[in-house]
Amino acid sequence: MAYEFYDLLGVGRDASAEELKKAYRKKAMELHPDRHQGDKAKEAEFKKVNEAYATLSDPQKKAAYDRSGGTAADSGFPGGGFQGDFDFSDIFESFFGGGFQSGGRGKRREIGDDIEVRVKTTFEKAVKGGSEEVVYERRHVCPDCAGTGSEKGRNPKACPDCGGSGRVRQRMQTVFGVVEQAVSCHRCRGTGKIIEHPCQKCRGERYVVFRTDRKVDVPAGIEDGMTVKIRAEGHEGIDGNGDLYLHFSVPESEKGLHRDGADLHFHLDLDPAEMALGTVKKVAIPVVGEREIEVKAGSQHGKSVRFRGEGAPKLPSGGKGDLIVTFQVKIPEKLTAKEREFYEAIAKEKKLGEVHGKGILGKLFD
Ligand SMILES: [Zn+2]
Ligand SMILES: [Zn+2]
Incomplete structure (x- = not known):
């Protein structure tokens, strides 16, 4: 086979x-x-x-x-x-x-579940830090009965099935033969107690759910898909709380600024004249602010200038990424009459018509 x-x-x-x-x-x-x-x-x-x-x-x-x-x-x-x-x-x-052997002795500890929340934030807050409002449901130990599930002044009685231990022994047939194992008691759901007079507020459930509306910090440098854990702020439990997990969702770019890890990329549009002759420009870069950028005479399309340490903070390692400004030649789509004259003069001076033959630039020189 x-x-x-x-x-x-x-x-x-x-x-x-x-x-x-x-x-x-x-x-x-x-x-x-x-x-x-x-x-x-x-x-x-x-x-x-x-x-x-x-x-x-x-x-x-x-x-x-x-x-x-x-x-x-x-x-x-x-x-x-x-x-x-x-x-x-x-x-x-x-x-x-x-x-x-996981049965253990005594009753199961009651720890609250974790809460997972998606936090949508902006490109700018993810770079610089900030805060966002989030809303979620959180389970709390009932404040009226303090989690006993019983009306005030009434105490739950011990569960007759498990004798108050919350666990019962069960025999199981396995490949090793019959094995005895301690499992959570069905009747009292592992609590060891039976509630005869339920609390009005939680109806004996011992927990109540509240809508939680809170501000959470957006750490500077957070990236799309990163998660922040806030210890013990998940659902409450009698023996301890679960954790709160914040899953961040961050847009990849904003107003022409693009993020790659901790590096920020910006494309700077330049006129062919600026690239040929050189210039110094004050550029308002979104999120980052104004930067003075030197364009050397003869700069090429795609050339980039790097500002070290001016990107987003690196998480969790520390340090900062870079800001990278890349030159992009922007050809005027429409020329004024005067501009056209100058471009034609350049073409003539460079004999572009002769280089390319009449087919392409022929019209210029007829
Ligand atoms: Zn029981
Ligand atoms: Zn209650």
Whole structure:
């Protein structure tokens, strides 16, 4: 069967090393001989899976296998035994650590969820810093019952199902046999308490949701797609709050100013005469302000001048980007009669008509 190794691990041919490893761990756990005493079929499959992983996890062997069209399954592994240096303790550690010992003792801590907010800001604020108004819903511990869920003067009673612990033990059938695990109690939703007289404000839910309308800082240098985390300002929880995540959305350019990371780019339109003769110009650059820019005689289209450290602040490393002004020749679309005379004089002086022949500039000299 072609490409059987991939099928054995249950992955596609484009699986990454990490995906292969994950798939292998899963299969190896399922099929490990310790779990299937004496089952020859399972043992054979286990060996095959090991062989597949030993081949596909080795870049050279994998390449050879792929080149062979996935048919060289048996070559080089006569015993079909495990050839790699994979550590089995790794597998079982991840297995036990990952699922079956997480029950813990006592009741689950109740931490609020995180809040994610999109913050739209302007190009200018993202460069210089500022603030924006954001609106979102935030869950608070009910102020009337302080999160007990019970009416004032009434106390919740201990949950009879879990005896107030919030957790019950549950038996689960797994590949390792029956395992006992502590899970959150259904009846009291893990709180360990039953509310008999619910609080009027939160109806026993213990939390209330408020609309939050606040100003948030826009850090100078923030870029489109960057996120700022504000600790403990997410949804409230009895044992602690979640975090507030601000995802910034920033336009790429504003009024001809364009941003590339911390660098700011500006295109300066110049008349051909300015570039040929040279000049010093005072230019009002949006966001940045006025800058004096020297255009040397004979400057070319596309030449740029760099103002070091005059770009946006670099986050989070510190320092600042540059401001880069690029010259762009702007050909007059319409000439006055006088300008036309001068351009014709230049063309004559440079013998442009002769260079290009009558076809192009012929009209000038007829
Ligand atoms: Zn309970
Ligand atoms: Zn309440």
